[in-house]
Amino acid sequence: MLSSDAATPPEAVGLGPKELVDPYTYHDGFGNHLSSEALRGALPVGQNTPQVCPYGLYAEQLSGTAFTVGRSGNQRSWLYRIHPSVMHRPFEPYRPGSHGIVGTFDARTTETTPTQIRWLPFPINENEQTDFVDGMRTIGGAGDTALKSGLAVHIYTASKSMDKRAFCNSDGDLLIVPQQGRLDIATEFGQIMAAPNEIVVIQRGIRFCVSLPDGPSRGYILEVYDGHFELPDLGPIGANGLANPRDFQTPVARYENTGPEPASWSIVNKYQGDLFVAQQDHSPFDVVAWHGNYAPYKYNLANFSVINSVSFDHVDPSIFTVLTCKSAHPGTAVADFVIFPPRFEVQMNTFRPPYFHRNCMSEFMGLIRGEYEAKKGGFLPGGASLHSMMTPHGPDAKTVANATTRELLPGRVADGTQAFMFESMFQLRLTKWAVEHKQRDHDYYKAWLDIPITFNPDKSA
Numbered sequence: 001m002l003s004s005d006a007a008t009p010p011e012a013v014g015l016g017p018k019e020l021v022d023p024y025t026y027h028d029g030f031g032n033h034l035s036s037e038a039l040r041g042a043l044p045v046g047q048n049t050p051q052v053c054p055y056g057l058y059a060e061q062l063s064g065t066a067f068t069v070g071r072s073g074n075q076r077s078w079l080y081r082i083h084p085s086v087m088h089r090p091f092e093p094y095r096p097g098s099h100g101i102v103g104t105f106d107a108r109t110t111e112t113t114p115t116q117i118r119w120l121p122f123p124i125n126e127n128e129q130t131d132f133v134d135g136m137r138t139i140g141g142a143g144d145t146a147l148k149s150g151l152a153v154h155i156y157t158a159s160k161s162m163d164k165r166a167f168c169n170s171d172g173d174l175l176i177v178p179q180q181g182r183l184d185i186a187t188e189f190g191q192i193m194a195a196p197n198e199i200v201v202i203q204r205g206i207r208f209c210v211s212l213p214d215g216p217s218r219g220y221i222l223e224v225y226d227g228h229f230e231l232p233d234l235g236p237i238g239a240n241g242l243a244n245p246r247d248f249q250t251p252v253a254r255y256e257n258t259g260p261e262p263a264s265w266s267i268v269n270k271y272q273g274d275l276f277v278a279q280q281d282h283s284p285f286d287v288v289a290w291h292g293n294y295a296p297y298k299y300n301l302a303n304f305s306v307i308n309s310v311s312f313d314h315v316d317p318s319i320f321t322v323l324t325c326k327s328a329h330p331g332t333a334v335a336d337f338v339i340f341p342p343r344f345e346v347q348m349n350t351f352r353p354p355y356f357h358r359n360c361m362s363e364f365m366g367l368i369r370g371e372y373e374a375k376k377g378g379f380l381p382g383g384a385s386l387h388s389m390m391t392p393h394g395p396d397a398k399t400v401a402n403a404t405t406r407e408l409l410p411g412r413v414a415d416g417t418q419a420f421m422f423e424s425m426f427q428l429r430l431t432k433w434a435v436e437h438k439q440r441d442h443d444y445y446k447a448w449l450d451i452p453i454t455f456n457p458d459k460s461a
């Protein structure tokens, strides 16, 4: 189905004041093969590359998987655009060495510690006007973009909109978690508005430009260097539940017909962990129509259908997996995006908070809003924690004292809360920026020092 053309005259669906279609119109569904036209008839009929495309557009394929990947996993889209993307000046280094982004996690670029780490909220520097690209900093990661193996965790803090420039990540897919301030994102596929408590996935190579309608903004980014995010299998849960496919939203085609205006736009390209910039004479958001299954999307975490124990015991947090990026090892993720949503808790005779834990996976956590069920203080919206592979962690002393003495009435887990976890099979290394950050909470270990010791050999229950 073509979605942006209904009852709309051809000249009225580009960007700008004449626009009749709501720019924030989406296709519903996950992983679908979609077709979208901002001008009726802009998609070639029955083929991808006619000698001349309708309206004199150029056809360009964007491949998200190797050509030869099996049909079930193959991802690509065809974009019909005013200018082929290749019409730009050469890429030059962009602020070499000082952009705060890392794409190779070795002893030269990063350091490591197994200790529990927590950061108080990352400040947004409102005086120094910084956009989404310049406000991105790598906290840590594993692997190497060049080998398409590993992942990175970044924080962005931004106080101004990107102006006539687009960002393009050649290194992997980005899962963006806005924590403060909406992101109004122009993409080659259309416009996405993402508010805190929504997430956006922008895959490798897709150009986008972030505006900040609410001013100072902050959020988290999970980047995976190989594969793509998919919905987790549901097994015995059945055909429905957790993140339901129809709640994912992909924008409809929308284009900007600019230029030629010399060097009016710059494309900032993250390639092998470094930033490069190229000038061009036109807007990169000139895609009039597209079709395919490789396209960005957003998802509102409030739509997550929560499954949990209604009898006893604390269930592993994998039941809260929104999206997973699978590795070659069945059941073991390069990265899972897991949330801890508001819900009822009803388990009887149960230590209800997250259990004490040592994990063969790495756990990076952030907080979008409210209070996390395992931490009574110190883990704050806009802050973060890292519990590395096999590093002990769990509820803090206050949470333990409460959990072991409270009456187990049916209750709600923190309405208004939204914590999340990036869980990875890889061991993360940390940037100097993150290790030495002034917001690092060096007293974090104290959260567990006062756990009441209740052992009594004479009392069995």
Ligand SMILES: O=C(O)Cc1cc(O)ccc1O
Binding pocket: 315, 316, 317, 353, 354, 355, 357, 363, 374, 387, 393, 394, 421
């Ligand atoms: O807070 C954490 O460490 C994350 C987490 C939550 C949970 O409910 C169970 C296990 C777990 O690691």
Ligand SMILES: [Fe+2]
Binding pocket: 357, 359, 363, 387, 393
């Ligand atoms: Fe954990």
